Each structure stands twice: as C-alpha cells, then as structure tokens.
Amino acid sequence: MTVRAILDSKGHEVASVSPGDRLSEAVKMLAERRIGAVLVMKDGRIEGILSERDIVRAIAAGGAGALDQPVSEVMTRKVVNCREADTVAAIMERMTAGKFRHLPVIEGERLVGLVSIGDVVKWRVMEYEREQEALRDYIKSA
Numbered sequence: 001m002t003v004r005a006i007l008d009s010k011g012h013e014v015a016s017v018s019p020g021d022r023l024s025e026a027v028k029m030l031a032e033r034r035i036g037a038v039l040v041m042k043d044g045r046i047e048g049i050l051s052e053r054d055i056v057r058a059i060a061a062g063g064a065g066a067l068d069q070p071v072s073e074v075m076t077r078k079v080v081n082c083r084e085a086d087t088v089a090a091i092m093e094r095m096t097a098g099k100f101r102h103l104p105v106i107e108g109e110r111l112v113g114l115v116s117i118g119d120v121v122k123w124r125v126m127e128y129e130r131e132q133e134a135l136r137d138y139i140k141s142a
Contacts, residue, residue: 003091003105004084006123007113014104014114016041017050019072023058026050026071036116037102040075046104046111048075081106082115092120 016039017026026038030052037051050071058066058074066074081104082091091103095117105113 001088001123001127002084003082003086003088003113003115006088006115006119007084007105009123010115010119012113014039014111017071018042019047019070019075021071022067023050023055023069023071023074024067027055027067030055036118037114039079039104039111039114040071041111044111046079046081047072048077049079049102049104050075051100051102079104083107084112088120088123091115092117092124095120 015029015033015035017029019040019042029038030036037049039046040048040050048071054074054076058069062069080094080098080100082094084105084107095101095103101117103115104111105115
C-alpha cells in the first residue's frame with residue numbers, strides 16, 4: 001500500500017500556521033483540531049513543522065512566556081517529507097528511524113497532504129483485518 005491510499009481515505013487537508021504567528025495561536029489550533037502538529041508555511045512553501053514536542057521543549061525552556069514567541073523560534077526547521085508513491089512500510093521505517101510522527105506529502109513542488117503515525121497505524125490495522133477476513137472466508141469455503 002502507498003501513501004496515496006492513506007490520503008485518498010483520510011483527505012488532503014493540511015493545517016498550517018505562519019512563521020510569525022504566536023505560539024499560543026498555534027497551540028489553540030492544535031487543541032481545537034485535536035491534532036499533534038501543523039506545518040509552518042510562508043508563500044506556499046514549507047518553512048518548518050511545529051509539533052507538540054516542540055511546544056513542550058519551548059515551555060520547559062522559557063516557561064509560560066514561551067507562548068508569546070513567534071512559531072519560527074520554536075518550530076523544527078528540517079522537515080522530512082514523502083511522496084504519494086512511497087509505501088506505508090517505507091514511511092513507517094522513516095518515521096521510526098527519525099523519531100517523528102508527521103510527514104508532509106510532496107508531489108513536485110506541491111504539498112498534497114500530511115500523514116501521521118496514527119494514520120499509518122489505522123491503515124495497517126484495517127489492512128490486517130481485511131487479510132484476516134479473507135483467510136476466514138477461504139477456510140470456510142475449503
């Protein structure tokens with residue numbers, strides 16, 4: 001299975017903030033949408049990614065005052081991405097090795113989606129359930 005299959009199932013919407021937005025605004029968005037990360041975009045380009053981990057680190061270092069900082073001061077600048085044609089197994093390996101939970105999906109120069117480890121796990125569970133059902137049907141018909 002590929003990343004395209006996950007995006008076709010979950011959708012292509014991507015939450016984003018601007019580098020100059022206050023961290024408190026981004027935190028509010030994460031809470032409202034019940035998500036763990038947002039892309040930091042400027043002029044249609046990915047500048048970084050802001051995850052719950054980035055926020056925890058900022059608050060640990062600067063206390064509650066960190067929430068007044070611009071997102072650009074807190075975000076992860078090096079963003080690893082994937083393509084729609086990448087396999088689910090390949091991105092699972094990439095996420096595990098890199099210890100991150102969100103991957104922007106890029107085609108050419110265009111952002112087409114964002115997949116999380118939760119999306120991957122959900123997809124894999126559905127895949128295993130389909131395989132089990134097929135095996136049960138096979139055994140019943142034998």
